[in-house]
Amino acid sequence: MSLVENGAPGADALLDEVYGARPPAPRVGITGPPGAGKSTLVAEMALLLRRQGRRLGVIAVDPTSPYTGGAILGDRVRMSELSTDPGVFIRSMATRGSLGGLAARTEELCELLSAWGSDLTLIETVGVGQSELDVAQAADTTVVVLTPESGDAIQSLKAGLMEIADIFVVNKADHAGADQLAAGIRSALGLRAPAAWRPPIVKTIATERQGIEELNEAIEKHRAHLGDPGVSEGLRREKIRARLKNAVRERLLEGAWERKGLGALLDRAADQVLHGTISPYRAARDLIERMTDHGERSPN
């Protein structure tokens, strides 16, 4: 997993080998603002699924510091009860500069978890705002977790987070304002064009294990909906297409700055922009030119 996460030599070969070795485990993404209770919810969902005998992969993403490159990955704190269960594989990932709420190699690690034998993989994103939406691409089912503290109903009309939900969770449902939040979401959904899937709203109190069963049932229903051949083919093709674009972009940029001379060129270009000799856009075009030149000469 570390090989793949680090993009080390041999990582792609390993991924090629495991791809398709087992049917891919469905992926459920859990996203929402910081402090919404994502980790606790994931832990409770996982405990319940384990009692039903499912093997589980869990990927928990926390942010990398943009200043030091370090990270504290603390999602395991809430998952203590799972931590000696051989039927659960929990992996913490740091975003390492990725801005979409997931780590760059999250999907690759999901594939490894499928190969390990996961029946279902839960992906917990970093605490998100309104626009870190990579999870919708990575997951088959996206669960958006909100709390009465998440903001008033007007927020729920906004684009982004609210649009990617296949299921809404109103967590901390014992707090004041939970009913208003649910009503706000419902009315926002009412303004949408009718669609084949209408996101249900599930109320939970994760710390008291309330509503977890309903949530897992809602996920099952969504999976059944996806299983409908009319729905799945087009949607899956669309996701694969986006996935390929991402993989190409990652592999193009991977190690680009470390390649011979480019780091120095970047320094020189930064100096030139600093002193007003050239515009940053001109500098960027020059750098891209050098990058692609290099790519053509290199055998891989």
Add this chain to the structure above:
Amino acid sequence: MAGKIRVLVAKAGLDGHDRGAKVVASAMRDAGFEVIYTGLHQTPEMIVQAAIQEDVDAVALSILSGAHMTLFPRVLALMREKGIGDVLLTGGGIIPKEDMASLKQAGVGQLFGPGTPTTAIIDYIRGASE
């Protein structure tokens, strides 16, 4: 692309004092490490399973309860049994010098007492991971 240094920071055993562990974890983050923080009351089994799944370079235990002579050897034995005997086991707490020496004899890495600058711990782990 070089990997990051990944360290598991755990509070083993029953004492509930996690301030030291949090200070060390924060310092490690600031040094560019990826710190997997598991929180309080971790059993040796929990620690070793987390170390395997997270593929860490080092396991750092904070033990303030006096149970270090039981917990470190137990964790080390489990790590060896599960095939990660090559991963550094280090840590700190209120541990007498003689105990540190005898644990080192047994194969535990360097241990750090109260008042150790966090940079000493970081340099040690960085040195051992390279």
